[in-house]
Amino acid sequence: MPNSILVTENELKKQEKIMKEIAELNKNKNLFYHIETYGCQMNVHDSEKLAGMLEKMGYKYTENIEEADVLLFNTCAVREHAEIRVMGRVSQLKELKTKNPNLIIGLSGCMMQQKTMVEAIREKYPFVDIIFGTHNIYKFPQLLWEAINSQTTIVDILEDTKNVIENLPIKRDNNLKAWVNIIYGCNNFCTYCIVPYTRGREKSRKPQDIIDEVKELAQKGYKEITLLGQNVNSYGNDLDEDITFAKLLYKLNDIEGIERIRFMTSHPKDISDELIYAMRDLDKVCEHLHLPVQSGSNKILQRMNRKYTREHYLEIIDKARANIPDIAITTDIIVGFPGETEEDFNETLDLAEKVRFDAAYTFIYSKRVGTIAANMPDQVDEKIKHERLEKLIELQNKISIEKSAKLKGKTVEVLVESISKRDKNKLTSRTRTNKVVHFVGDEDLIGKLANVKITDTKAWTMQGELVEVIR
Ligand code: 5AD
Ligand code: SF4
DSSP states (O other), X not given: OOOHHHHHHHHHHHHHHHHHHHHHXXXXXXXXXXXXXXXXXXXXXXXXXXXXXXXXXXXXXXXXXXXXXXXXXXXXOSSHHHHHHXXXXXXXXXXXXXXXXXXXXXXXEXXXXXXXXHHHHHHHOTTOOEEEOSSOGGGHHHHXXXXXXOSSOXXXXXXXXXXXXXXXXXXXXXXXXXXXXXXXXXXXXXXXXXXXXXXXXXXXXXXXXXXXXXXXHHHTTOOEEEEEOTTGGGTTTTSSXXXXXHHHHHHHHTOTTOOEEEEEOOOGGGOOHXXXXXXXXXXXXXXXXXXXXXXXXXXXXXXXXXXXXXXXXXXXXXXXXXXXXXXXXXXXXXXXXXXOOHHHHHHHHHHHHXXXXXXXXXXXXOOOTTSSGGGOSOOOOHHHHHXXXXXXXXXXXXXXXXXXXXXXXXXXXXXXXXXXXXXXXXXXXXXXXXXXXXXXXXXXXXXXXXXXXXXXXXXXXXXXXXXXXXX
């Protein structure tokens, strides 16, 4: 067994050396990078790490892909739609490469963890310079170096890894709110989902590494952290230490300077009483639970390998609401999973009405090669899938609007995030329940907690008036 820490340290030293060499090479050259990110927050945060490395190597960010010397596409494989979009984008890049022969094009992320995809790209788009996956983004400097010095496509994909890589440079998109990985990978194998194949088995970061990162963020002035994992509730299961996700929350709640702690995503089968009590008792942990239900039909939940029933799900919601008044609950729902009948779909509608989610991310089932559901009989007709999606969205919109409307006239605590993009006289802020509130206020309030009175509401965004600045 290789010593994973040693492997990590040696590898990182090597990468740091290469970063210095490339930085030296790039000195005074005024080179630019652009990253296009697809998919989930995990990918968004991976892109922040790639950006961190690129900046260390002397590249500057550009919005304009025509200007880029390094162009990365950090891809998503969760649904076919995202894959088609990426392929379409890549097919257009040949022209850029003709204009700037030194341009380095790299593809990374979940799509690249699929062998057939890599083969297809190499065949169709030989002008792509680097292809790498989710387990070795730390190796990007070396791959870039090799690509600069070679004419062929550099491909480096690891099937899985036991290593957790710490201390990569990170260029964060925001200076108030930060993503913090706590666990990588997924062991659940929901039958529709490609993630366990592209992100590998669960690997928790050590609590001390997470605490150190959050302390550093607090020192830099960050106010809010969002803990990331495909299933944050299994945090610690793979560690020798006496730690659970709830215990981690207690430790992070003590860090001075951080005002708000959020997390995503939770799996209903792993929600513990300990977690609900932690959410109830810890002042910084926000009253928002993103709890994907996927379907309201027990038959479909079983075929999805979700390991809970609708009854169990409803019990968790009751318990959460009994302990955490005004908690916002959001969810993910898939329609048109193989074998989903009208009756099954009606159970999903019924569950949505019973729970009354604050918001739901709704998806049409997308067949993913390599997953169990892809080979299931009774795949649902596309037209029916679309009709069901529309019905579900209509119901959820109605509920979201009604739920938000209840806040009208109430005073809520917000964290002020930025100047509003739509109206420069207004500020954009967020409630603890993650809803957006716009209100008239001075730019100085950015980064502050304030109380605002809600004056008007839509499904997810609201208008308000400043009552008082808290701190
Ligand atoms: N088809 C449709 N939606 C999917 N999701 C995951 N895999 C698929 C798929 N094959 C959805 C789930 C998950 C969210 C991130 O994406 O609802 O919670
Ligand atoms: Fe995919 Fe299920 Fe894991 Fe979520 S819990 S990443 S849906 S396999």
